[in-house]
Amino acid sequence: MKLTFLGTGTSQGVPVIGCQCAVCQSDDPRDRRLRTSAMLEWRGIRLIIDAGPDLRYQLLRADVRRVDGILLTHEHKDHIGGLDDVRALNFVDYPTIRPIDLYATARTLQTVKKDFDYAFVADKYRGVPEIRLHTISQSEPFRIGPAFVIPIAGHHSDRFEVTGFRFGKLAYLTDFKTIEEEELRKLKGIEVLVVNALRFAQHDSHFNVEEAVSLIEKIAPKRAYLTHMSHEMGCYAETGPQLPQGVELAYDMLEIELND
DSSP states (O other): OEEEEEEOBOTTOBSOTTOOSTTTTOOOGGGOBOBSEEEEEETTEEEEEOOOTTHHHHHHHTTOOOOSEEEOSOOOHHHHTTGGGGHHHHTTTTTSOOOEEEEEOHHHHHHHHHHTGGGTSSSOOTTOOOEEEEEOOTTSOEEETTEEEEEEEEESSSSOEEEEEEETTEEEEOSOSBOOHHHHGGGTTOSEEEEEOOOSSOOSSSOOHHHHHHHHHHHOOSEEEEESBOGGGOOHHHHGGGSOTTEEEOOTTOEEEOOO
């Protein structure tokens, strides 16, 4: 199993437009963060988690020509805004047109259908993205080919639900603010946890570093990686050494592997 971090930044990305802070002016490539997304290669398939506005560049940078499915954690624009760009993947094997399979909760798919309505009308114009929608339940595992995926329910805020995913011994959670104990039980025995940590200060709708580390301590994976970080997290070289042993800052194009 290999997970590639396609993006590790928050909704504004890093650097932030117009910002002159040390992080946004850093020359360290690990401080340049596209909107949060990841690619999982597992059991012969390739899955993308979230498709934000940087998706086109992320797929080009990672040299991706084939995707077997896209999983969405929730409906916010920094996680679905790049879906139009999947149309390039539809035509990689032209004249065969391969639809992209999209997996998300009913609420998230409702927003996708609204925002990209031209892709789902009966009378489509030529070249629109071809997307097959698959409604998932946060309470029921599902399969994508040979891959068995366990959804993890959480809340981004009181208003918004968010879905994480467990793939074997790896779990990926982003944009979480709260998670119930029964959902934590789904994470028992994982070896690698990816979890959001927006900044050190408290935030209304995202874990901060303290909350993310507390969750990591409860789950006790062998390794943990923080993602969905803002420029307020500080520079990679300075912040990384402050974290507990076994907890690391992820960065764009970081690859992690584990046996599963």
